Structure formats: C-alpha cells, structure tokens
Amino acid sequence: MNPKISVKNLHLHYGDFHALKGVSIEIRPCRVTAIIGPSGCGKSTFLRCLNRMNDTIEGVKTEGLITIDGEEILHTGADLIRLRKKVGMVFQRPNPFPLSIFENVAFGPKLHGVSGPKKGGRAPSLEEIVEKSLRAVNLWDELKDLLKDSALRLSLEQQQRLCIARLLAVNPEVLLMDEPCSALDPVATLRIEELIHEMKKDYTIVIVTHNMQQAARISGETAYFYLGELIEFGRTDRIFTSPEKKETEDYITGRFG
Amino acid sequence: MDFVGLPVPYTMKPRRISEFLIESAIFLAGTISILFVVLIFIFLAKEGFALFRTVSLWDFLAGKDWYPISYPPRFGALPLILGSVWVTLGAILISVPIGVACAVYIAEVAPHWLREILKASVEFLAAIPSIVLGFIGLVTLVPLVQSLFNISTGLTALAGSLMLGFMAMPTIVSIMEDALTAVPRSYREGALALGATHWQAIWRVVMPAASSGVIAAVMLGIGRVIGETMAVMMITGNAARIPTTLLQPVRTMTATIAAEMGEAVQGSPHYASLFAIGIVLFVITFIINLTADFFLHREK
Ligand SMILES: Nc1ncnc2c1ncn2[C@@H]1O[C@H](COP(=O)(O)OP(=O)(O)O)[C@@H](O)[C@H]1O
Ligand SMILES: [Mg+2]
Numbered sequence: 205m206n207p208k209i210s211v212k213n214l215h216l217h218y219g220d221f222h223a224l225k226g227v228s229i230e231i232r233p234c235r236v237t238a239i240i241g242p243s244g245c246g247k248s249t250f251l252r253c254l255n256r257m258n259d260t261i262e263g264v265k266t267e268g269l270i271t272i273d274g275e276e277i278l279h280t281g282a283d284l285i286r287l288r289k290k291v292g293m294v295f296q297r298p299n300p301f302p303l304s305i306f307e308n309v310a311f312g313p314k315l316h317g318v319s320g321p322k323k324g325g326r327a328p329s330l331e332e333i334v335e336k337s338l339r340a341v342n343l344w345d346e347l348k349d350l351l352k353d354s355a356l357r358l359s360l361e362q363q364q365r366l367c368i369a370r371l372l373a374v375n376p377e378v379l380l381m382d383e384p385c386s387a388l389d390p391v392a393t394l395r396i397e398e399l400i401h402e403m404k405k406d407y408t409i410v411i412v413t414h415n416m417q418q419a420a421r422i423s424g425e426t427a428y429f430y431l432g433e434l435i436e437f438g439r440t441d442r443i444f445t446s447p448e449k450k451e452t453e454d455y456i457t458g459r460f461g
Numbered sequence: 462m463d464f465v466g467l468p469v470p471y472t473m474k475p476r477r478i479s480e481f482l483i484e485s486a487i488f489l490a491g492t493i494s495i496l497f498v499v500l501i502f503i504f505l506a507k508e509g510f511a512l513f514r515t516v517s518l519w520d521f522l523a524g525k526d527w528y529p530i531s532y533p534p535r536f537g538a539l540p541l542i543l544g545s546v547w548v549t550l551g552a553i554l555i556s557v558p559i560g561v562a563c564a565v566y567i568a569e570v571a572p573h574w575l576r577e578i579l580k581a582s583v584e585f586l587a588a589i590p591s592i593v594l595g596f597i598g599l600v601t602l603v604p605l606v607q608s609l610f611n612i613s614t615g616l617t618a619l620a621g622s623l624m625l626g627f628m629a630m631p632t633i634v635s636i637m638e639d640a641l642t643a644v645p646r647s648y649r650e651g652a653l654a655l656g657a658t659h660w661q662a663i664w665r666v667v668m669p670a671a672s673s674g675v676i677a678a679v680m681l682g683i684g685r686v687i688g689e690t691m692a693v694m695m696i697t698g699n700a701a702r703i704p705t706t707l708l709q710p711v712r713t714m715t716a717t718i719a720a721e722m723g724e725a726v727q728g729s730p731h732y733a734s735l736f737a738i739g740i741v742l743f744v745i746t747f748i749i750n751l752t753a754d755f756f757l758h759r760e761k
Contacts, residue, residue: 299651311652
C-alpha cells in the first residue's frame with residue numbers, strides 16, 4: 205500500500221537549535237500512528253511540519269522532503285490553504301474560537317465555500333455540514349439546541365470534540381493531533397480515544413501522546429522520538445513487546461522519560 | 462503561612478500594623494477621589510441649575526440662538542451641542558478606520574523591530590500638547606481645507622474634525638493594539654490550521670475576540686475628542702450657528718466655556734449657562750466612559 209505521508213531526511217532548525225535531525229518515516233493511510241518520546245524531543249515540531257504550521261514561527265528552517273499523496277509540500281510555492289484543508293490539526297489545549305458553537309463548526313466551510321458529498325444533486329447546506337460534523341464527534345444530541353451559545357461555555361472535553369468537528373467540516377484526509385487528551389480527565393480521555401478509533405476508517409491519524417498506554421490502545425504504528433531523532437518505528441504491538449533498540453525499551457519500560 | 466514554634470501574635474503584630482496603615486491609606490485615597498468627583502458634580506449642578514430659573518431646560522437644550530450677552534439674552538445651546546457633535550462625528554469617521562487599520566498593522570502584520578518603533582511613535586504622538594497640535598493645525602490644515610474646497614475660510618468643522626481625528630488616533634491605536642495582542646495565539650493557530658489566510662484569521666477570529674477592547678478603544682477615542690478644547694477653539698471658527706455641512710465654522714461646547722468664562726459675570730445667568738453646558742458635557746462623557754467600561758469588562 206502506498207504511504208499517505210512520506211517523510212525523507214527531515215531537518216528542522218529553530219534559529220541555531222537543531223530540533224529535528226534527519227527524520228524519515230512513512231505513514232500509512234487510514235491508520236493511527238502514534239508519536240511517543242520524552243518531552244522536548246521534537247514530537248510537536250515534527251507534527252507541525254506536516255501541515256507547515258511551523259511557518260508561523262519566526263526563524264524556522266526546514267529541509268528535507270515531505271510528500272502527501274505523492275505531492276511535495278515543503279517547497280515555497282506549495283498551496284498552504286489546500287494543504288491545511290487536507291491536513292487538519294487538533295491542538296493540545298482545546299482552542300475553540302470565541303464564537304458560537306455553530307460558527308465554530310461553520311468557520312472552515314465559510315472560508316472555503318460549502319463543499320462535500322452531493323446530496324440529491326446539490327451541495328449540502330451549511331446547517332447540514334454542521335450537523336454532520338457534530339454528529340461525527342457525538343456532540344449533536346447534546347448541543348443541537350445550544351448552537352447559538354458561546355463555545356467557550358462548553359466543558360473541556362466538549363471543546364476538544366468541537367475542535368475535531370470544526371476540522372471534519374472541511375473534509376480533511378489527515379488529522380494531526382498533538383496530545384489531544386492532555387487537558388482532559390481519564391473518562392473524557394477514553395471517550396476521545398473511542399472517537400479516534402471510530403474515525404480511523406475514514407482518516408489518516410497521526411497522534412502525539414506522552415501516555416504510552418494510550419499509544420498502545422489506539423495506534424497501529426508507533427514512532428519513538430528522542431532528541432530530535434526518530435529512534436524506532438514499527439507496528440505498535442511489536443514496539444511495545446519486543447523493541448529492537450535499547451533506548452526504546454528503556455523508555456517504554458519507564459526507565460526514563 | 463505559619464511560623465511553627467513562634468508565638469503567633471508576636472510574629473504577626475508588626476505586620477498587622479503596617480498592613481492596617483497601608484490599607485487605610487489606600488482606602489482614604491480611594492474615598493477622596495470619589496469624594497472629589499461627587500463634589501465636582503455638586504458644584505457643577507449648583508452653579509448650572511441656577512440657569513433654569515431664567516430659562517427652561519427645553520429652551521436651553523433645543524434653543525437655536527446663543528446670544529448670552531445681548532438684551533434679552535438667549536441661551537439656546539443647540540448650536541454648541543451640534544457643533545461638538547459634528548466635529549466629533551467627523552473626527553470619528555476619520556480616526557476610527559485609520560486607527561483600526563494602524564492597530565491591526567502594528568499588532569498583526571509589522572515585523573518585530575518595526576512594531577516597537579511604531580508603538581513608541583504612537584505614544585509620542587499622544588504626548589504632544591494639544592495647543593501645539595492646534596497651532597500646527599491652524600497654519601497647515603486650515604489653509605489646506607480652504608484651498609481644497611475653495612471656500613472663504615478654512616476655519617471649519619472639517620478642519621476641527623481632521624485635527625481631532627488625528628488627536629484621537631493614539632488613544633485608539635494603543636488601546637486597540639493592546640486588545641489585539643492579548644488575543645491568545647491559539648486562536649490564530651486554530652484559524653490558520655483550518656486553511657484561513659492571515660487576513661481571514663485577523664478579521665474572522667482575532668478582531669471578534671478582541672471586540673470588547675476594540676469598542677472600548679473607540680469610545681475612549683470619542684471621549685478624548687469631545688472633551689478637547691484648545692485645538693478646536695483655534696481652528697473651527699467659533700461661530701455659534703447650527704452647522705449644515707462640515708465646511709462651515711462651528712463652535713463646540715468646550716470652546717464656548719473656555720472663550721466666555723473670562724467675561725461672564727459671576728452669578729449671572731450667563732455664568733450659570735456655561736456651567737449648564739459643563740453639565741451636558743459631563744453627562745455625555747460619563748455615558749461614553751460607562752459604555753467603554755461596559756465593553757471592557759463584558760464577560761465573554
Ligand atoms: N518556537 C520555538 N523556538 C525555539 N525552540 C523551540 C520552539 N519550539 C520548540 N522548541 C524546542 O524544540 C524542541 C522540541 O520541541 P517540541 O517539538 O515542542 O517537543 P515535544 O512536543 O516533543 O515536547 C524543544 O527542545 C524545544 O525547546
Ligand atoms: Mg509537544
């Protein structure tokens with residue numbers, strides 16, 4: 205199977221600081237790939253390369269090759285808007301906009317024009333997209349009568365679900381999640397994990413987590429990063445039962461990290 | 462914090478006393494400032510309301526003629542109120558769009574080094590005394606307005622509006638810039654990550670998120686404009702007529718008080734009428750500040 209995302213020899217500098225050192229990895233479509241490693245090892249930095257969010261930080265230099273569906277994304281002429289529509293991102297702290305729930309979900313479709321699978325020969329309406337997206341994250345029943353309320357009133361879990369719904373509304377293919385559960389309690393975490401499990405049949409998901417049980421529970425492949433390098437990458441069950449590298453084993457068995 | 466082992470009264474006592482003194486001093490300072498506001502208002506009311514023994518409130522607010530020293534005197538303040546309103550509206554139309562654009566540029570677009578220079582320049586602008594600006598306006602703006610519109614005098618509401626718009630800009634820009642900078646980075650990132658362009662992120666997320674501060678900035682800018690005296694007195698022509706266009710001379714409430722207070726006989730209806738104008742100004746500014754406050758502290 206062709207990889208959805210292919211990264212070759214990726215280097216990234218923050219000014220003088222060498223944050224990613226020659227990362228190469230192939231991410232398969234419709235799978236959950238977990239990125240684990242101690243804090244500060246470059247997990248977020250790597251993730252933010254995949255939708256070029258690092259472009260918003262001054263003094264960042266990226267080298268190497270990243271292709272998504274065979275299309276190179278790092279060259280200067282790349283269409284960032286199309287890229288970010290296709291590769292959505294969920295952040296560590298839920299960051300709904302200070303707008304109504306409806307406006308949060310409708311934000312993307314309003315930017316890019318309403319699109320999506322035709323229904324009875326016509327494009328779906330904004331309301332239909334919002335409903336579909338909220339249903340996909342299991343928020344519709346709770347919130348369908350509160351769509352005009354401010355999104356900031358929701359619980360953290362609801363906010364994070366809303367942020368995922370906001371992405372789904374622009375029909376992405378890849379979802380990047382940077383420790384999406386770190387602000388949530390254990391019960392909410394499990395429910396978000398269930399959601400990720402449901403979504404993986406339709407989306408390629410790359411998730412950063414500092415929680416190894418979580419990686420083991422939800423991912424098909426796991427990548428272990430250490431000090432800006434990709435140390436080991438493979439099937440999650442193998443990484444967690446018989447890692448090839450000593451460093452991986454040390455991290456997984458909790459000897460450091 | 463407990464200091465285990467030491468007898469509590471012994472360790473607490475000196476601190477208690479100094480704490481008490483500091484708290485009392487702060488309380489006193491706060492009370493005094495409130496007291497002054499109340500006293501000022503009472504004084505204003507006492508002097509101003511004396512006018513209404515001579516003229517009815519309605520004739521004062523809606524009267525079209527301001528002839529305070531003719532016989533019989535006429536105390537119709539409408540031309541003055543409208544003079545202030547016109548000049549202020551003109552100033553807002555000029556300063557708000559430019560101020561907003563300027564604040565957005567400084568907060569969101571300008572590179573770091575330029576941002577610091579621009580912020581410092583804006584603060585410098587705010588520090589120029591209004592009489593100096595008025596003087597510069599008199600020798601530059603007034604002739605410009607006159608030749609541009611080919612009218613007999615450039616001493617017009619428009620010149621005043623331009624001048625005041627310029628004076629309100631630093632207030633608007635610096636408060637709004639603070640409001641925009643305070644918008645969390647995560648909102649911008651969220652918008653960009655959804656494929657928004659830089660401008661879309663600013664207009665659709667950052668501006669709405671900062672809306673309280675944006676509105677407060679505008680209100681405080683208006684407050685600055687409506688209370689300004691010297692500069693407007695120098696360049697608006699000071700004719701107490703109801704203006705129909707911005708190209709006519711007008712006289713504002715502030716300019717009237719400043720110009721006539723020296724010659725009004727203490728205790729006369731003329732004297733009282735100037736205080737009554739003061740009350741009108743006070744009420745207007747009070748409402749503006751209250752509105753600004755409301756937006757600043759509005760719960761999101
Ligand atoms: N904006 C930045 N400027 C400079 N250094 C940064 C920046 N962001 C992250 N770093 C550094 O890059 C390294 C990797 O950071 P990050 O990718 O956030 O790690 P992780 O997500 O694995 O905890 C860290 O050492 C961090 O200090
Ligand atoms: Mg991180």
